[in-house]
Amino acid sequence: MQIERVFKMSFASVYPHYITKAEKKGRTKAEVDTIIGWLTGYNQDQLEQIITAKVDFQTFFGQAPQIHPNASKITGVICGHRIEEIENELMRQIRYLDKLIDELAKGKAMEKILRT
Template identity: 60%
Template sequence: MAKHRIYTTSVASVYPHYVSKAEKKGRTKTEVDEIIRWLTGYSQEELEAKLEKQTDFETFFTEATQLNPSRSLIKGVVCGVRVEDVEEPTMREIRYLDKLIDELAKGKSLEKILRKS
C-alpha cells in the first residue's frame, strides 16, 4: 500500500498554514513554535533547521528523539478523525500536531494545550 502523501510533504510547506491559522485567531508564531517544540522535543534551532531543509513529515517525526510522553493525553477529532484511534504511528503524530494547532486557534490556553493542567 502506498504511503499517504502527507508523509513526503515538507513540514515547511504546511508550517505557514499553521501560523496563519493561529494568527487569524489572535495567536502567534511563537506559540505555534512552542507547541511544535513541546510535541517533538526539538529546540528552536533544530526546528528552524528542519524547516529550512524542507524536511518531510515522516523524517521530521522519525528524527524527533524526544517525543513528549504527554502527547498520549491529546484526544479529540481533527479532520473527521479521532486522533487517539489513529493506529499508524507517524500519522498519529501528524494528527496530534494538527489537533494542537486547532486547540490554539480555538483559544485554548497554552497551559491546557501543553497538557500542564
C-alpha cells in the same frame, strides 16, 4: 495511497499554514513554535534547520528528539478521525500536531494545550 502522500509532504510547506491559522485568531508564531517544541522536543534552532532543509513529515517526526510523554493525552476528532483510534503512529503524531494547532486557534490556554 493518500497516507503515504501526507508522509512525504514537506513540513516547511505546512508550517506557514499553522502560523497563519494561529495568527488569524490572535495567537503568535512563538506559541506555534512552543507547541511544536513541546510535542517533538525540537528547540528553536533545530526547528529552523528542519524548515530550511524542507524535510518531509516522516523525517520530521522520525528524527524528533523526543515525542512528549503526554502526547497520548491528546484526544478528540481531527479531520473526521478520532486521534486515539489512529493505528499508524506517524499519522497519529501528525494529527496530534494538527489538534494542538486547532486548540491554539480556538483560544485554548497554553497550559491546557500543553497538557500541564
